[in-house]
Amino acid sequence: MVLRALRVVVGVLLGVSGALMYAASAQRWGGACPWVGGVDGTLCALRQDHLYDFLPPSLPWEPVGTAAQLAGWSLLVLAVASVPLPWALLGRRPGIASAVALLCAVLATGAVGIAIVRSGLTGSVVEPVGADVTLFVWALVPPVLLVRFAVASRGWPLGAAVTLILATPLVASFSYAIGPFDAQPWWEAVSGLLTATAVAGTALGGLVGVLSALALGRFGGLGPRASTLAVTAIGFAALYVVPFVAYPPNPPAVGRAETIGLRTGLYFIAVAISVIAAAVAVLVGRRLAQRWSGWHSALAAGAGYLVVVGVAMALLPSYNEVPSTFPATLLYEFRAASLVSSLALWTVLGIVLAELVGRLTESPAAEPSVLAGARR
Numbered sequence: 001m002v003l004r005a006l007r008v009v010v011g012v013l014l015g016v017s018g019a020l021m022y023a024a025s026a027q028r029w030g031g032a033c034p035w036v037g038g039v040d041g042t043l044c045a046l047r048q049d050h051l052y053d054f055l056p057p058s059l060p061w062e063p064v065g066t067a068a069q070l071a072g073w074s075l076l077v078l079a080v081a082s083v084p085l086p087w088a089l090l091g092r093r094p095g096i097a098s099a100v101a102l103l104c105a106v107l108a109t110g111a112v113g114i115a116i117v118r119s120g121l122t123g124s125v126v127e128p129v130g131a132d133v134t135l136f137v138w139a140l141v142p143p144v145l146l147v148r149f150a151v152a153s154r155g156w157p158l159g160a161a162v163t164l165i166l167a168t169p170l171v172a173s174f175s176y177a178i179g180p181f182d183a184q185p186w187w188e189a190v191s192g193l194l195t196a197t198a199v200a201g202t203a204l205g206g207l208v209g210v211l212s213a214l215a216l217g218r219f220g221g222l223g224p225r226a227s228t229l230a231v232t233a234i235g236f237a238a239l240y241v242v243p244f245v246a247y248p249p250n251p252p253a254v255g256r257a258e259t260i261g262l263r264t265g266l267y268f269i270a271v272a273i274s275v276i277a278a279a280v281a282v283l284v285g286r287r288l289a290q291r292w293s294g295w296h297s298a299l300a301a302g303a304g305y306l307v308v309v310g311v312a313m314a315l316l317p318s319y320n321e322v323p324s325t326f327p328a329t330l331l332y333e334f335r336a337a338s339l340v341s342s343l344a345l346w347t348v349l350g351i352v353l354a355e356l357v358g359r360l361t362e363s364p365a366a367e368p369s370v371l372a373g374a375r376r
Contacts, residue, residue: 003091010088013081018167018196020074023260025189027067028052033185035251040180048181055169055188056116056135057125068120071188075113078195079106082142089149089157101145108137143168163198167191225358232350238278240342243270246313251334256321266316273312281305 033044115128150161177187285301
């Protein structure tokens with residue numbers, strides 16, 4: 001239970017780090033370069049110059065908006081997330097050598113993050129403490145350490161470690177950060193998306209695992225596998241489907257860069273309302289089940305949830321920053337792909353966890369006290 005909760009925390013932190021890096025990239029490339037194609041435009045070609053690099057900035061340097069501040073905060077959040085990362089990926093504390101390397105990586109990432117934030121605030125390049133040595137450790141140690149974790153990991157943690165390796169600046173500098181002129185447009189956003197995606201499965205797995213353990217014996221006559229699938233379905237609806245309907249995702253570079261903070265805040269408000277309403281609906285449904293049948297209590301709780309989120313979404317501010325000239329087919333395909341990919345993730349997550357929970361509860365080695373407590 002503690003390990004699953006830790007993975008959720010690490011996943012949230014890495015998600016925040018990735019989102020901040022994506023926002024930083026949007027400050028540089030938004031309005032100048034499309035996500036796909038069109039990199040030969042005058043403004044886009046100009047922004048590809050290393051003069052506008054912020055990860056990290058180097059002389060000569062020209063800041064763009066708040067890109068440096070956002071990128072610096074992204075690295076600071078990443079440094080915090082890296083501290084419990086070995087426990088989240090390996091399920092145990094690291095060895096002495098790995099612990100020393102982890103400490104160096106955390107300190108270097110934090111130092112570089114602080115320097116980038118200060119550079120953005122002052123408008124001039126600020127060297128990190130330790131200068132070139134710190135930059136060398138920041139660039140080299142994390143990917144080597146993550147390779148070590150990947151070798152020792154299995155399942156979701158292995159996928160998370162591999163994706164985090166791909167998100168590191170060292171790997172990016174030899175692959176997707178190389179552009180037709182200097183820097184590849186939106187490469188920092190790709191790194192941020194990899195960071196956020198890396199532990200999406202692990203964090204969601206930990207969250208659903210914790211909720212599934214709490215739900216055992218509390219969904220009427222549903223068995224362990226069915227309870228886990230029910231928790232997964234509720235989580236998918238509350239965490240993704242309802243916010244998706246309220247604020248559908250747009251392709252990168254669509255929308256104004258100055259409203260990214262507002263749009264992100266509104267989306268997370270929608271998520272919070274949906275999750276709270278779902279939790280209340282489950283509690284109300286359990287109370288109603290004492291008077292009505294399980295089917296009718298579930299219908300009543302579900303209807304109440306839909307009414308609450310419907311009213312809330314109607315009251316929340318709306319926005320539409322998709323240009324009228326943007327191809328409707330491309331917008332539809334992007335949103336459909338987003339929905340299908342999330343559905344696939346949640347489906348696999350639910351099936352795998354349902355089977356694992358089922359085997360655990362059926363195992364003779366399962367602790368009777370734990371199972372008895374779960375059924376209360």
